[in-house]
Amino acid sequence: MELLIGQMFAGLSLGSVLLLAALGLSLTFGQMGVINMAHGEFMMAGAYTAFVVQQAIADAGVSLLVSIPAGFLVGGVLGLVLEAVLLRRMYHRPLDTLLVTFGVALVLQQAARDIFGAPSVDVRAPAWLQGNIEVLGAPIPLTRLFILALSLLCLAGLVLLLRGTPLGRRIRAVVLNRDLAETSGISTRRSDQLTFFIGSGLAGVAGVAVTLIGSTSPYLGTSYIVDAFLVVVAGGIGQVKGAVIAAFALGVLQSVFEYSTTASIGKVLILIVIVVFLQLRPQGIFSLKTRSLA
Amino acid sequence: MMGLLRGRLGTAAGFTLGALLLLGVAPAVLPVFSLGLLGKFLCFAIVAVGIGLAWGRGGMLTLGQGVFFGLGAYIMAMHMKLADASLFGGSGVPDFMSLYGSGEVPGWWEPFRSPVVTLLAVVLIPGLVALVLGLAVFKRRVKGAYFAILSQALAAAFAVFLIGQQATTGGSNGLSGFRSFFGFDLKDPNNKVMLYLIAAVVLLLSIALARQLMHSRFGELLVAVRDQEERVRFLGYDPATIKTVTYVVAAVLAGIAGALFVPLVGIISPADVGVIPSIAFLIGVAIGGRATLLGPVLGAVSVAAAQSALSSTFPSFWVYFQGLLFILVIGFMPGGLASLPSLIGRRGKFRTAASTPALPVAPAPASPAALLKPEEEAAMPEEARR
Numbered sequence: 001m002e003l004l005i006g007q008m009f010a011g012l013s014l015g016s017v018l019l020l021a022a023l024g025l026s027l028t029f030g031q032m033g034v035i036n037m038a039h040g041e042f043m044m045a046g047a048y049t050a051f052v053v054q055q056a057i058a059d060a061g062v063s064l065l066v067s068i069p070a071g072f073l074v075g076g077v078l079g080l081v082l083e084a085v086l087l088r089r090m091y092h093r094p095l096d097t098l099l100v101t102f103g104v105a106l107v108l109q110q111a112a113r114d115i116f117g118a119p120s121v122d123v124r125a126p127a128w129l130q131g132n133i134e135v136l137g138a139p140i141p142l143t144r145l146f147i148l149a150l151s152l153l154c155l156a157g158l159v160l161l162l163r164g165t166p167l168g169r170r171i172r173a174v175v176l177n178r179d180l181a182e183t184s185g186i187s188t189r190r191s192d193q194l195t196f197f198i199g200s201g202l203a204g205v206a207g208v209a210v211t212l213i214g215s216t217s218p219y220l221g222t223s224y225i226v227d228a229f230l231v232v233v234a235g236g237i238g239q240v241k242g243a244v245i246a247a248f249a250l251g252v253l254q255s256v257f258e259y260s261t262t263a264s265i266g267k268v269l270i271l272i273v274i275v276v277f278l279q280l281r282p283q284g285i286f287s288l289k290t291r292s293l294a
Numbered sequence: 295m296m297g298l299l300r301g302r303l304g305t306a307a308g309f310t311l312g313a314l315l316l317l318g319v320a321p322a323v324l325p326v327f328s329l330g331l332l333g334k335f336l337c338f339a340i341v342a343v344g345i346g347l348a349w350g351r352g353g354m355l356t357l358g359q360g361v362f363f364g365l366g367a368y369i370m371a372m373h374m375k376l377a378d379a380s381l382f383g384g385s386g387v388p389d390f391m392s393l394y395g396s397g398e399v400p401g402w403w404e405p406f407r408s409p410v411v412t413l414l415a416v417v418l419i420p421g422l423v424a425l426v427l428g429l430a431v432f433k434r435r436v437k438g439a440y441f442a443i444l445s446q447a448l449a450a451a452f453a454v455f456l457i458g459q460q461a462t463t464g465g466s467n468g469l470s471g472f473r474s475f476f477g478f479d480l481k482d483p484n485n486k487v488m489l490y491l492i493a494a495v496v497l498l499l500s501i502a503l504a505r506q507l508m509h510s511r512f513g514e515l516l517v518a519v520r521d522q523e524e525r526v527r528f529l530g531y532d533p534a535t536i537k538t539v540t541y542v543v544a545a546v547l548a549g550i551a552g553a554l555f556v557p558l559v560g561i562i563s564p565a566d567v568g569v570i571p572s573i574a575f576l577i578g579v580a581i582g583g584r585a586t587l588l589g590p591v592l593g594a595v596s597v598a599a600a601q602s603a604l605s606s607t608f609p610s611f612w613v614y615f616q617g618l619l620f621i622l623v624i625g626f627m628p629g630g631l632a633s634l635p636s637l638i639g640r641r642g643k644f645r646t647a648a649s650t651p652a653l654p655v656a657p658a659p660a661s662p663a664a665l666l667k668p669e670e671e672a673a674m675p676e677e678a679r680r
Contacts, residue, residue, distance in 0.1 A: 035439050086625055095355045096624050102573055103620025110613040226450045229443045264458020271451045282434045
């Protein structure tokens with residue numbers, strides 16, 4: 001029983017990290033079709049933001065609370081710059097955005113190596129997040145519980161924004177039909193910029209969150225980006241609820257596979273599951289119903 | 295130079311010139327060490343020919359060519375390890391296995407003792423993997439970004455798998471320390487020259503194959519699938535078959551290149567096959583001109599040469615440079631260097647080509663199909679059916 005709960009929680013926790021990483025992607029990928037390989041590096045930037053903030057503010061608790069909005073801002077601004085300088089001229093070539101943003105990712109990674117050095121750095125977790133709580137006899141680390149709560153909070157915020165505000169209505173209108181939205185007087189240009197700002201900002205928050213469970217290195221982004229994209233693909237492009245289900249399902253499956261086999265075989269099994277799943281539902285768990293053939 | 299290669303006669307002349315340079319001039323003037331280095335670049339060029347077909351011509355952004363490269367390379371490396379162990383060690387067990395593993399050769403290594411099985415497997419296994427994956431993906435009309443991400447995940451999973459199996463694949467160290475190649479001593483300079491010559495011949499053959507494919511009816515269909523997949527389907531062709539065949543050809547070329555890479559370079563490790571090297575294969579193709587015949591080859595060789603010249607002396611600078619190459623070439627010159635003449639000479643024309651949703655293709659002399667307007671494109675398969 002303890003083992004089962006421990007495993008389930010490990011899966012949920014992994015899923016919450018995946019969700020944080022994938023939420024922003026499902027926005028930028030879903031709305032604009034931009035495949036942002038630098039998303040992982042925006043996470044890394046968020047993680048280093050947490051590190052820098054902690055250098056300035058000694059108290060780990062205060063610095064964590066400051067880091068979360070700071071990470072959002074750093075990620076968001078990086079995203080805005082990327083969108084304004086490169087991506088907006090490439091909306092008609094979605095596949096090429098993948099390669100351009102890969103170039104951006106390489107540059108950001110090397111910049112992090114030159115600024116912070118190649119060895120990884122650590123961010124201290126505040127005292128109130130150290131230790132475990134027991135649930136039915138299974139020890140559950142508080143940091144992981146915090147990340148789970150943070151990712152659900154971000155999800156709730158995003159859903160509220162998309163469903164409950166005029167801004168969200170405009171964003172959804174652009175996702176459904178860009179041309180019609182434009183003829184209805186919505187500035188797709190502004191909507192694109194805002195979407196990219198929010199999506200990249202969420203990457204920054206994810207970066208701050210993962211500093212609690214591991215150390216921060218210039219390679220942080222590369223370890224999350226592929227999994228985050230798999231979540232978006234399996235969930236259905238542009239579908240927030242699909243991303244939620246896919247993230248937790250993949251998290252639980254991965255921790256089960258890794259427990260019953262090894263970490264490396266687990267990775268391969270996950271990929272096979274996704275390929276088989278796409279055989280059944282090529283558009284992911286949820287897909288936008290449109291009349292287009294693509 | 296490209297302009298001179300117009301026509302069948304020009305192509306034959308160009309091909310002969312290339313063969314003379316690679317097989318005659320290079321071995322005569324270059325020292326053995328540089329020749330080995332050039333051989334390594336040629337391996338990347340062979341991969342690039344396949345990527346040019348799949349990505350440039352077929353529009354399939356394959357981010358997992360490192361997997362097929364790695365399959366070919368590891369199969370060859372396993373054979374060479376086993377052969378060395380029986381030739382020099384006597385025990386028949388590769389050195390690293392007694393170090394990390396049980397000291398016994400696992401069952402799935404055994405077939406690769408045979409040179410014949412190895413040579414067949416180098417071609418067949420990457421081809422089969424690509425066939426299964428291609429059918430699974432393309433038949434269900436998974437395409438575009440979905441395919442790109444899946445192929446990338448494949449590369450990530452492959453590297454993780456190799457690192458995890460320390461006892462049987464050498465883990466993150468990979469396989470290295472080879473002494474012989476099908477009985478030939480790898481230290482002998484004559485054998486090194488022979489390896490280079492094999493790589494050069496394979497590259498020439500793969501260029502010839504790619505040219506024939508591009509100029510065949512199949513090649514025209516492939517371009518049509520890239521630009522208007524639905525129209526091709528409505529005309530009664532199965533785009534999935536066309537894409538799968540191309541993907542398999544690209545995979546087999548990558549597998550052969552990997553198998554040549556191992557004896558030439560002397561090591562294969564997960565660092566050569568993962569996500570980053572897989573994407574890095576693409577930049578040379580993009581610089582040279584992804585949809586042209588020779589662009590990918592020249593691009594891949596120049597990028598590999600630049601990397602080996604710059605990355606050891608200025609490692610930090612090289613990464614920035616590589617990143618900027620991706621940003622500038624893909625962002626601002628998607629046709630690659632091959633499109634430069636038309637960018638300068640016929641600005642207006644290029645702009646209209648770039649404003650269509652299809653990829654702005656370099657107007658290479660060897661690609662009449664790439665220049666077709668949508669109406670002509672749709673008409674083309676009909677023509678082919680007559």
